[in-house]
Amino acid sequence: MPENPTSTRALRLGVAGPVGTGKSSLIATLCRELAGELAMAVVTNDIYTDEDARFLRSAGVLDHERIHAVQTGACPHTAIRDDITANLDAVEDLELAFAPLDLVLVESGGDNLTATFSPALVDTQVFCLDVAGGGDVARKGGPGITSADLLVVNKSDLAPFVGVDVGRMVADGEKAREGRPVLALARSDTAAVERLCSWVRGVLADHREGRHTPRDPGPMAPHTHAVDGHEHGHGH
Amino acid sequence: MGDTTDGTGALGVLLLADARLPTGAHAHSATLEAALAAGLRTEQIPDYIRARLRGVARAEAAAAVLALRAARENPVDFAPIQAALAARTPSRALRDASASLGRGLTRLARGLFPEHSAVAALATAPDDTPGLRVLRPIPLGALGAAFGMAVDQVARAALYDEAQCVAAAALKLRPGDPIAATRWVVDAAPDIEESVRVAVGATVPGDVPARSAPQLDRWAGAHAYSTRRLFVA
Numbered sequence: 229m230p231e232n233p234t235s236t237r238a239l240r241l242g243v244a245g246p247v248g249t250g251k252s253s254l255i256a257t258l259c260r261e262l263a264g265e266l267a268m269a270v271v272t273n274d275i276y277t278d279e280d281a282r283f284l285r286s287a288g289v290l291d292h293e294r295i296h297a298v299q300t301g302a303c304p305h306t307a308i309r310d311d312i313t314a315n316l317d318a319v320e321d322l323e324l325a326f327a328p329l330d331l332v333l334v335e336s337g338g339d340n341l342t343a344t345f346s347p348a349l350v351d352t353q354v355f356c357l358d359v360a361g362g363g364d365v366a367r368k369g370g371p372g373i374t375s376a377d378l379l380v381v382n383k384s385d386l387a388p389f390v391g392v393d394v395g396r397m398v399a400d401g402e403k404a405r406e407g408r409p410v411l412a413l414a415r416s417d418t419a420a421v422e423r424l425c426s427w428v429r430g431v432l433a434d435h436r437e438g439r440h441t442p443r444d445p446g447p448m449a450p451h452t453h454a455v456d457g458h459e460h461g462h463g464h
Numbered sequence: 465m466g467d468t469t470d471g472t473g474a475l476g477v478l479l480l481a482d483a484r485l486p487t488g489a490h491a492h493s494a495t496l497e498a499a500l501a502a503g504l505r506t507e508q509i510p511d512y513i514r515a516r517l518r519g520v521a522r523a524e525a526a527a528a529v530l531a532l533r534a535a536r537e538n539p540v541d542f543a544p545i546q547a548a549l550a551a552r553t554p555s556r557a558l559r560d561a562s563a564s565l566g567r568g569l570t571r572l573a574r575g576l577f578p579e580h581s582a583v584a585a586l587a588t589a590p591d592d593t594p595g596l597r598v599l600r601p602i603p604l605g606a607l608g609a610a611f612g613m614a615v616d617q618v619a620r621a622a623l624y625d626e627a628q629c630v631a632a633a634a635l636k637l638r639p640g641d642p643i644a645a646t647r648w649v650v651d652a653a654p655d656i657e658e659s660v661r662v663a664v665g666a667t668v669p670g671d672v673p674a675r676s677a678p679q680l681d682r683w684a685g686a687h688a689y690s691t692r693r694l695f696v697a
C-alpha cells in the first residue's frame with residue numbers, strides 16, 4: 229500500500245490500456261480541464277522515447293517540470309505492477325517538488341489487456357479502450373476491463389467510421405464489470421469530458437475524506453460468467 | 465564438512481541476486497545501451513562485462529563490503545564509505561545510476577527491516593555528499609547485515625548483479641540466444657572472483673578502488689541526454 233495513505237497526500241490516478249487508445253490525450257484533457265482548480269503533476273512510462281512526456285509538455289496544459297518520464301527497460305508491465313520502484317520514485321519526487329499536490333496522474337506504457345497498476349502505486353485507475361480497437365474488445369475481458377475503477381471507451385466520435393456500436397460496447401463493458409462505471413468518451417464531446425472530470429472530483433473527495441480504498445483489479449481478477457455462474461481465477 | 469551450508473545469509477544471497485527483487489534494476493543496462501549505441505559490437509559484450517567487473521562493479525563491491533562491516537558497528541556510520549565511493553566515481557551519470565539503484569534498495573530495506581540499526585543509518589549515509597542520494601553499495605551492505613550475510617556473499621551479489629544486468633539488457637537490445645547470454649555470465653566467473661577477493665580485502669574507505677574508465681564515463685554521460693532509450697542508465 230502507498231507509504232502514506234493519509235488524506236493530505238495527493239490522489240494518485242493511473243491510466244492504463246493498450247497503445248494508441250488515447251491515454252496521453254485523456255491525461256491532457258484532464259490537465260486542461262482541472263489544472264485551474266487542482267495542483268497536478270504527471271508521470272509517463274514511455275516505451276522507447278519520451279514522446280508521451282513531450283506530447284503533454286507541448287500540449288501546454290501543465291508546467292514542463294511537472295511532467296516526468298520514466299524508463300521501463302522494455303518492461304512497461306513490470307514497471308506498474310511487480311517492480312514499481314521507478315514510478316514511485318518519480319511520484320514522490322513530484323510530490324516533494326510541488327507540494328502540496330492534489331492529483332498525480334500516471335500513464336502506463338501501452339501494454340496488453342492484462343496490464344493493471346499495483347495498488348501500492350496508484351489509489352485509483354482508469355482503463356482505456358477505444359472504438360477503433362474493435363467493438364468486441366470490451367467483451368474479451370481481462371482485469372483492467374472488468375475491474376479498473378473506471379472503464380473508458382474512447383474516441384466515440386470515430387465509431388461511425390469503424391463500424392462500431394458505442395452503446396453496445398459500453399453495455400458489454402458494464403456487463404463484465406458488475407456495476408462499476410463505464411464512460412464513452414471523445415475529447416470533442418464536452419458532456420462526456422465533464423462526466424470524466426466529475427468522476428475524478430468524486431474519487432478525490434472520497435480520498436480526502438478517507439472513504440476511498442485502493443482496490444486491485446489483479447493480474448487475473450476472478451470473475452463470474454453470466455451463463456454458468458462459475459467463479460474463475462483466470463482470464464480467457 | 466557436511467553437504468549443507470549452515471544457512472547463514474543464504475536466503476539473502478538468493479534474494480539479492482534475484483532479478484525479481486523490486487528495486488528498479490530492470491530499467492538499468494549498466495550503460496550497455498549507450499555503449500551499443502556508440503558502436504560496441506555484440507561480440508564485444510563479454511569484454512564489456514569484464515571491464516565493468518574490474519571497474520565500476522569492483523569499486524561498488526568493495527564499498528558494499530565496507531558497508532556490511534560498518535553495519536555491524538555501533539553506532540553505524542556509512543558516510544565515509546559513501547564519500548569515498550562518490551569521490552571515485554567521477555561520472556555524474558554513473559553516480560546517478562548508482563543512487564537510483566540505491567534508492568530502490570533503501571525502500572526495500574526499510575520495508576523489510578524498519579527496526580534494524582543499519583537500515584536506520586541509511587538516512588545519514590549521504591551526510592558528506594550533499595545533493596547525492598545513498599549509493600547502491602550502502603543499502604546492499606545494510607541488507608547484508610540484516611540477512612546475516614558474509615562479506616564475500618555481498619561482494620559476489622553486487623558483481624553477479626552487474627554481469628547479469630548487462631546480459632539481460634543485451635537480450636533486449638540485440639538479437640541473441642538467451643543461453644549464450646547466460647554463458648557470458650558463467651564465463652565471467654574468474655573476473656567475478658578476482659573482484660570479490662579485492663573487495664573483501666578492503667578495510668578502510670581509502671581502499672575502495674579508483675578505476676573509472678573515461679570511455680565508459682562518456683557513454684554514460686551521453687545516455688543521460690538520449691531521448692531514445694529503453695533503459696534509464
Ligand SMILES: Nc1nc2c(ncn2[C@@H]2O[C@H](COP(=O)(O)OP(=O)(O)O)[C@@H](O)[C@H]2O)c(=O)[nH]1
Pocket residue numbers: 246247248249250251252253254280338382383384385386413414415416
Ligand atoms: N478521434 C479521436 N482521436 C483521438 C481521441 N483521443 C486520442 N485520439 C488520437 O488517438 C491517437 C493516440 O492517442 P494517444 O493519446 O497518444 O494514445 P496513447 O498511446 O494511449 O497515449 C492520437 O492520434 C490521438 O490524436 C479522441 O477522443 N477522438
Ligand SMILES: [Mg+2]
Pocket residue numbers: 251252253280335
Ligand atoms: Mg501515450
